[in-house]
Ligand SMILES: Nc1ncnc2c1ncn2[C@@H]1O[C@H](COP(=O)(O)OP(=O)(O)O)[C@@H](O)[C@H]1O
């Protein structure tokens with residue numbers, strides 16, 4: 001469903017090349033050292049960067065020149081990106097109505113999304129009154145409301161403590177499964193990748209050097225992935 005062909009991006013001595021497919025509901029981890037090109041590839045898929053060559057297709061739609069806001073993609077940033085002066089109802093409501101003209105059906109959708117991430121009854125709270133984990137959950141609820149088939153995440157939980165990190169990974173994984181979302185996660189942490197994904201692609205100096213299922217990988221890893229396990 002997501003098909004990336006001969007995608008090329010060049011910048012100051014760095015070159016990224018990528019050709020791969022991601023099926024609906026697949027959960028792909030992009031791994032690699034700092035500077036390997038993970039964030040660049042995520043930004044190209046999101047449309048924040050334009051490729052020098054190559055194409056990005058979603059089913060029969062060519063996304064290569066498509067505005068980021070019109071792509072079938074939602075993005076979970078490391079910082080949860082909630083507006084501090086708005087309540088969760090309003091923060092989430094922006095995903096449904098940019099002018100916050102919320103009708104009863106939308107209010108019900110917001111409450112249901114909050115309940116789905118374990119924040120039932122938090123509609124009137126502002127971000128500052130929430131813990132870091134609760135803010136991450138609110139950002140995930142907003143993604144549920146955006147209702148796009150592809151979810152991109154770039155090192156999303158790097159700032160969270162290990163217990164919370166695990167909890168968020170499990171929440172993301174179960175939501176992706178339940179909703180049939182396609183996940184592309186950039187990470188340099190194999191444990192995170194293992195918790196959320198079913199496939200791993202290794203990037204090295206802008207090139208894809210491994211692409212394989214995660215299941216069973218620890219028992220018989222391809223040579224390129226050994227340093228990551
Ligand atoms: N804002 C930027 N301006 C110029 N070069 C950048 C910028 N961000 C990243 N790069 C370069 O692009 C290459 C890929 O980086 P990046 O995609 O951020 O890798 P990763 O996310 O795997 O750490 C690196 O050579 C990096 O130095």
Ligand SMILES: [Mg+2]
Pocket residue numbers: 038039040154186
């Ligand atoms: Mg990065």
